[in-house]
Amino acid sequence: SLTSKEPIDIFTHAQPLSFFLTKVHGISSDYNGAYTMSLRDILSESMGNLQESCQFNYMFEIPWLIQQYPTSFRQKPLLCVHGFQGGQKAGLEADARKFTNIKFCQAKLEMPYGTHHTKMMFLMYDNGLRVVIHTANLIERDWHQKTQGIWISPVFPKLKSGPSPTQGDSPTHFKRDLLQYVAAYKAYQLKDWQDHISRHDLSSANVFIVGSVPGRHMAEKKHWFGHMKLRKLLNENGPVKEQASKWPVIGQFSSIGSLGASKENWLSVEFLQSLATVKGTSSVPLAPVEFKLIFPTVDNVRTSLEGYPAGGSIPYSINVAKKQPWLHSYFHQWKSEGRGRNRAMPHIKTYCRPSPTWGEAAWFLVTSSNLSKAAWGALEKKGSQLMIRSYEIGVLFIPKYLVENAVFKCSSKVKEAGQKTFVLPYDLPPRAYTKSDKPWIWDIAHKELPDSNGNMWCPS
Numbered sequence: 001s002l003t004s005k006e007p008i009d010i011f012t013h014a015q016p017l018s019f020f021l022t023k024v025h026g027i028s029s030d031y032n033g034a035y036t037m038s039l040r041d042i043l044s045e046s047m048g049n050l051q052e053s054c055q056f057n058y059m060f061e062i063p064w065l066i067q068q069y070p071t072s073f074r075q076k077p078l079l080c081v082h083g084f085q086g087g088q089k090a091g092l093e094a095d096a097r098k099f100t101n102i103k104f105c106q107a108k109l110e111m112p113y114g115t116h117h118t119k120m121m122f123l124m125y126d127n128g129l130r131v132v133i134h135t136a137n138l139i140e141r142d143w144h145q146k147t148q149g150i151w152i153s154p155v156f157p158k159l160k161s162g163p164s165p166t167q168g169d170s171p172t173h174f175k176r177d178l179l180q181y182v183a184a185y186k187a188y189q190l191k192d193w194q195d196h197i198s199r200h201d202l203s204s205a206n207v208f209i210v211g212s213v214p215g216r217h218m219a220e221k222k223h224w225f226g227h228m229k230l231r232k233l234l235n236e237n238g239p240v241k242e243q244a245s246k247w248p249v250i251g252q253f254s255s256i257g258s259l260g261a262s263k264e265n266w267l268s269v270e271f272l273q274s275l276a277t278v279k280g281t282s283s284v285p286l287a288p289v290e291f292k293l294i295f296p297t298v299d300n301v302r303t304s305l306e307g308y309p310a311g312g313s314i315p316y317s318i319n320v321a322k323k324q325p326w327l328h329s330y331f332h333q334w335k336s337e338g339r340g341r342n343r344a345m346p347h348i349k350t351y352c353r354p355s356p357t358w359g360e361a362a363w364f365l366v367t368s369s370n371l372s373k374a375a376w377g378a379l380e381k382k383g384s385q386l387m388i389r390s391y392e393i394g395v396l397f398i399p400k401y402l403v404e405n406a407v408f409k410c411s412s413k414v415k416e417a418g419q420k421t422f423v424l425p426y427d428l429p430p431r432a433y434t435k436s437d438k439p440w441i442w443d444i445a446h447k448e449l450p451d452s453n454g455n456m457w458c459p460s
């Protein structure tokens with residue numbers, strides 16, 4: 001087992017999958033050891049001697065964020081990439097006024113209702129570059145008592161041969177796709193980081209990037225982002241039809257957009273077709289695939305460590321929910337007994353293709369993308385273009401790039417996990433809603449029963 005609890009030892013023990021959950025305050029230390037990291041752990045000196053960093057995110061508490069860096073790193077140059085405009089942008093810049101090492105890059109959001117949702121870190125050390133892709137805002141509440149997901153790259157060494165967009169790429173095209181994602185911002189503040197990436201050897205990256213960038217993507221770009229990128233990756237690297245066409249698909253998320261008046265509008269045709277893609281899929285429709293969605297019930301939120309306030313980060317609104325009652329029949333409760341996180345509400349977003357016996361998985365995706373067309377994209381003009389509103393990013397784990405097997409052995413039982421087990425954030429099989437279970441909705445009152453702090457939820 002683990003010698004010390006130094007972050008670098010937790011990191012090493014979790015290789016090669018390198019998938020972590022955030023540490024949770026208020027649960028047994030048994031569940032805050034292996035395969036868990038705090039933000040301080042990620043930024044710790046044991047992980048590398050930081051020279052400068054770049055933080056992509058949606059929400060930032062600047063003084064708190066600086067406090068998470070070791071004292072010796074708090075003056076290093078820090079670029080924060082956000083999507084705020086107007087007053088929110090001014091507020092962010094005001095919060096950083098006294099930190100002369102902090103600069104900002106405002107991601108352009110030209111599509112209405114889009115957000116800069118991407119949560120990613122570039123960490124430049126004296127001996128190389130590390131990339132972290134995760135699901136938590138850079139605010140204390142997101143790292144305190146929630147279930148959040150993190151993928152941490154190895155330290156990518158510098159190329160001896162100078163900058164190259166192609167040299168130092170991996171079999172998963174991690175370098176090409178990361179540069180393509182960052183280039184899509186067309187932001188001069190990111191130029192130095194594009195240069196850093198091009199000067200490093202990312203050939204040890206063993207996951208695929210699935211990103212979203214706002215726009216109407218057509219022709220070859222249609223497969224560069226969103227659910228069409230996932231469809232392409234599964235077409236090339238997914239499970240073979242004979243093995244997995246009868247396996248279910250799981251979606252797990254912390255918010256939901258407007259998906260239409262029936263499942264055929266987007267969820268069960270366009271979106272599920274991408275998630276259910278198997279290697280070499282022709283356009284012939286496959287046998288129906290079971291689609292199970294994990295989304296917290298009112299009771300999950302009420303009895304959580306945070307109580308009803310956990311629901312402040314699960315923004316499913318009544319005006320959206322009332323238009324899609326058909327969706328709620330797909331829902332399953334949040335259960336994470338194996339990870340000791342039954343009461344740590346999910347802000348993580350994951351999608352996977354488990355076996356019907358629940359002990360294996362053909363692939364696993366951790367991402368910032370919720371169940372929304374804004375995040376994943378919606379096909380337009382007879383499927384000739386993919387319209388995406390938000391910036392998102394996630395990583396796709398494919399067994400053959402990580403383990404000597406065509407599938408992952410998977411389990412949430414962290415205490416029993418072997419070195420090659422994919423340690424899941426939630427229990428399988430998913431547990432269906434009971435007849436009395438209701439999906440959490442954040443902008444209606446919940447005052448039948450008090451929460452774990454004895455309070456009711458009365459949003460005005």
Ligand SMILES: O=C(O)CCC(=O)Nc1ccc(C(=O)O)c(C(=O)O)c1
Nearest residue numbers: 058117137254255256257315372374
């Ligand atoms: O946009 C929609 O489809 C519905 C509203 C919504 O979901 N908003 C939102 C904004 C920020 C975050 C975040 O925390 O970055 C999250 C999240 O991650 O759940 C969700």
